[in-house]
Amino acid sequence: MDRIEKLVMASGIALLLVFFGAIVVAATSYGVDVPTCVTDRKPFTEGQAPFKTSDQPLRYEVHTVARMWMFDPPEITVPPGAEVDLYLSSADVVHGYYVEGTNINLMAVPGAVTYRRVKFDREGTYRILCHEYCGTAHHLMAGTIVVSSSPVEEQ
Amino acid sequence: MNGTLRLPVEPWARRLVLTEIIVPVVLLVLGIYAGLLQVLFRAGVIQAAEFAGWEYYQALTLHGVVNAVVFTTFFAVAFGNALVPYALGMKLPLRWAWVSGVTMLAGTLMAAWAILAGKASVLYTFYPPLMAHPLFYIGAALLIVGSWIAFFNWIPLYLRWRREHPGEKTPLAVVGMFATFIVWLIATLAVAIEVVVLLIPWSLGWTQEVNVPLARMLFWFFGHPLVYFWLLPAYTMYYTMLPRLAGGKLYSDKVGRLAFMLLILFSIPVGAHHQYTEPVVSSGSKLLHAFLTFAVALPSLMTAFTLAASLEYGARQRGARGLFDWMFKQPFFSTDAWLFSYMIAGLVIFIMGGISGIVNASYSMNLVVHNTSWIPGHFHLTVAGPVLLAFLGMSLHLVSTYAGKELRLKRLAVAVPYLWLVGVFVFSWGMMRGGLHGEPRRSNLGMSYLNPDSPFYHPEWKLYVTVAMIGGIVMTLAMIAYFVVFFATALSRRQREAAAEFPLSEAYHDEPAGALMNLRPWLIAAVVLIAIAYTPMVRDVVRGTFNNAPGYEPHNPAPVNQSEQLEESPSP
Numbered sequence: 001m002d003r004i005e006k007l008v009m010a011s012g013i014a015l016l017l018v019f020f021g022a023i024v025v026a027a028t029s030y031g032v033d034v035p036t037c038v039t040d041r042k043p044f045t046e047g048q049a050p051f052k053t054s055d056q057p058l059r060y061e062v063h064t065v066a067r068m069w070m071f072d073p074p075e076i077t078v079p080p081g082a083e084v085d086l087y088l089s090s091a092d093v094v095h096g097y098y099v100e101g102t103n104i105n106l107m108a109v110p111g112a113v114t115y116r117r118v119k120f121d122r123e124g125t126y127r128i129l130c131h132e133y134c135g136t137a138h139h140l141m142a143g144t145i146v147v148s149s150s151p152v153e154e155q
Numbered sequence: 156m157n158g159t160l161r162l163p164v165e166p167w168a169r170r171l172v173l174t175e176i177i178v179p180v181v182l183l184v185l186g187i188y189a190g191l192l193q194v195l196f197r198a199g200v201i202q203a204a205e206f207a208g209w210e211y212y213q214a215l216t217l218h219g220v221v222n223a224v225v226f227t228t229f230f231a232v233a234f235g236n237a238l239v240p241y242a243l244g245m246k247l248p249l250r251w252a253w254v255s256g257v258t259m260l261a262g263t264l265m266a267a268w269a270i271l272a273g274k275a276s277v278l279y280t281f282y283p284p285l286m287a288h289p290l291f292y293i294g295a296a297l298l299i300v301g302s303w304i305a306f307f308n309w310i311p312l313y314l315r316w317r318r319e320h321p322g323e324k325t326p327l328a329v330v331g332m333f334a335t336f337i338v339w340l341i342a343t344l345a346v347a348i349e350v351v352v353l354l355i356p357w358s359l360g361w362t363q364e365v366n367v368p369l370a371r372m373l374f375w376f377f378g379h380p381l382v383y384f385w386l387l388p389a390y391t392m393y394y395t396m397l398p399r400l401a402g403g404k405l406y407s408d409k410v411g412r413l414a415f416m417l418l419i420l421f422s423i424p425v426g427a428h429h430q431y432t433e434p435v436v437s438s439g440s441k442l443l444h445a446f447l448t449f450a451v452a453l454p455s456l457m458t459a460f461t462l463a464a465s466l467e468y469g470a471r472q473r474g475a476r477g478l479f480d481w482m483f484k485q486p487f488f489s490t491d492a493w494l495f496s497y498m499i500a501g502l503v504i505f506i507m508g509g510i511s512g513i514v515n516a517s518y519s520m521n522l523v524v525h526n527t528s529w530i531p532g533h534f535h536l537t538v539a540g541p542v543l544l545a546f547l548g549m550s551l552h553l554v555s556t557y558a559g560k561e562l563r564l565k566r567l568a569v570a571v572p573y574l575w576l577v578g579v580f581v582f583s584w585g586m587m588r589g590g591l592h593g594e595p596r597r598s599n600l601g602m603s604y605l606n607p608d609s610p611f612y613h614p615e616w617k618l619y620v621t622v623a624m625i626g627g628i629v630m631t632l633a634m635i636a637y638f639v640v641f642f643a644t645a646l647s648r649r650q651r652e653a654a655a656e657f658p659l660s661e662a663y664h665d666e667p668a669g670a671l672m673n674l675r676p677w678l679i680a681a682v683v684l685i686a687i688a689y690t691p692m693v694r695d696v697v698r699g700t701f702n703n704a705p706g707y708e709p710h711n712p713a714p715v716n717q718s719e720q721l722e723e724s725p726s727p
């Protein structure tokens with residue numbers, strides 16, 4: 001191999017290492033991470049609207065079940081700044097859970113639980129889309145997240 | 156081309172290769188039609204569940220299965236059946252080659268029936284617990300087994316060549332095709348286990364439930380190397396033929412060999428990069444697979460350099476000077492070296508495909524694009540870019556040489572890849588931009604988000620889906636032009652003896668291959684790497700899966716076994 005070829009290879013390796021380094025920094029220092037293996041929660045078949053698990057303000061937990069072809073609960077409301085422990089499970093086939101305009105992008109897989117801690121800063125109404133094919137009416141499967149400072153209504 | 160070695164082929168070898176080329180091109184007509192329907196549905200031009208008897212997800216299943224699996228697998232086998240014996244100067248052993256071809260054909264017909272009958276609308280990834288008709292899975296298994304037989308048929312040929320040519324370098328074309336099928340063999344073992352052990356008994360009702368995370372792990376063990384199975388025959392053409400078509404030489408033979416070995420090494424232990432957003436797989440495994448994914452980008456970066464250097468060398472021989480002159484002194488529109496246009500257009504598309512692929516691979520960055528329309532936008536720049544165009548060009552070349560016919564409508568043939576390039580760039584821009592704005596993939600948008608009467612109506616996506624539709628129409632026009640050229644050639648009168656004939660390049664730097672001569676250490680390293688990457692994932696699947704799932708038909712929210720029970724029990 002001649003000199004240029006070695007140079008090309010070395011710079012290719014360096015470039016890829018820089019990319020990878022950026023990912024590791026994002027995950028470790030900024031908490032931009034992906035779901036991991038959850039072993040302490042069993043899959044559930046009933047959803048639960050946001051509820052408090054500790055006295056820390058703005059800390060919530062929500063259980064969402066995806067099933068053909070809806071989310072349970074279909075709509076959730078949290079105050080701005082809420083930090084939500086989101087648990088996601090599927091009651092039938094594989095579904096997607098994607099909150100438009102955010103990095104909340106998860107899969108609901110039967111037999112397992114998906115977990116992410118997510119934060120809602122900006123007020124507004126966000127769409128939840130199912131973005132994995134889950135059967136004939138897949139394109140009609142959606143939900144809503146309302147981030148609003150008006151008091152959370154009890155349903 | 157002048158000075159290309161022509162080797163006569165036996166009639167039954169000729170018939171085999173021609174069948175394995177013509178059948179998938181005929182199926183591709185259906186696959187492309189489905190693609191056109193998809194852009195019309197998604198743009199809201201068709202606002203219905205089906206059009207002329209084609210349901211959206213049924214058409215999408217056909218589109219993925221035919222274009223990405225059937226067409227590509229048949230092509231790789233046909234290409235290997237022609238190129239491997241040619242490069243070794245030997246004859247293809249016919250018996251097993253035909254067994255392979257017939258097995259693949261039988262499998263394809265079974266799966267095609269299941270899809271067209273509407274009994275397998277599970278998309279080409281067939282994620283359980285969505286359940287298809289058993290013949291869909293059996294057909295897929297037969298297609299895979301048939302392709303293995305084709306590969307096993309070349310091995311004794313190579314071993315005999317090795318004995319007769321001690322110390323000689325294996326022809327690079329053979330290295331390329333063997334790399335293709337080694338990757339394919341290892342990868343398909345996993346999906347064969349998924350299909351044969353988990354899904355076939357389950358779809359036949361012999362087992363009730365299936366472990367979904369396990370099935371997904373096995374699928375993606377296969378799913379990423381699948382894309383290298385598509386790319387490797389194209390790389391083989393780029394390394395062994397493109398320089399010659401451009402009137403030059405391959406810049407470095409050794410770098411070609413190294414690229415192929417690195418692809419064997421790294422293209423398999425990366426499956427979790429399709430599972431970043433999923434439960435069960437731990438984030439540690441995901442990060443490791445992300446790292447290895449970057450490693451597999453390296454051979455592609457090397458390839459980009461070597462090919463550019465080869466093209467530059469050729470152009471300088473023809474008097475190019477200055478820094479950039481060589482880029483334009485290429486036979487872009489030559490009707491003699493018409494195959495060149497298919498390869499160069501594909502390479503230009505691949506620049507964009509490669510860059511967007513790095514985005515997808517980037518772990519947390521994947522959260523922005525996963526399952527949005529960005530993803531199909533990206534991979535139409537890879538599989539429907541360099542792969543498709545290389546395969547289309549070579550299919551024309553094979554039909555013309557193996558049938559002894561002169562290529563018809565050469566000008567039109569040369570226009571096809573550039574028209575496709577324009578179409579696919581426009582299409583992918585629409586898909587990718589829409590994806591960044593949240594547009595989901597695998598969705599009949601005309602029934603919801605792009606339908607003003609629907610409560611889901613989402614007018615912000617109108618621009619992107621419309622652009623994608625315009626691109627998709629241009630792609631369809633390019634394919635219509637291709638089919639005209641292909642069938643005009645295939646149906647024309649024979650003009651000369653059928654012969655195998657490939658424009659193989661010489662190398663400019665033709666150094667001894669050293670450690671690249673011997674496959675074995677690379678294979679062992681590949682297996683070790685797979686063990687390192689997948690052992691923790693198997694452990695995750697065991698720990699993180701709580702229960703198995705019954706099967707569901709796509710149109711029915713009740714599990715298959717329950718709906719059957721309901722039907723059987725007398726009504727109260």
Ligand code: HEM
Binds near residue numbers: 187194197279539595
């Ligand atoms: C006229 C040409 C084509 C058009 C207009 C087209 C259009 C599309 C569209 C709009 C989608 C996304 C559908 C959705 O996610 O809802 C798609 C998916 C896909 N296309 Fe194409 N396509 C074309 C040709 C091809 C070719 C030549 C290949 C492969 C060689 C290909 C491979 C695929 C694959 C693998 C998928 C993914 C299917 C899935 O998500 O299950 N396409 N195509």
Ligand SMILES: [Cu+2]
Binds near residue numbers: 095131133135138
């Ligand atoms: Cu869905």
Ligand SMILES: [Cu+2]
Binds near residue numbers: 382428
């Ligand atoms: Cu991949």
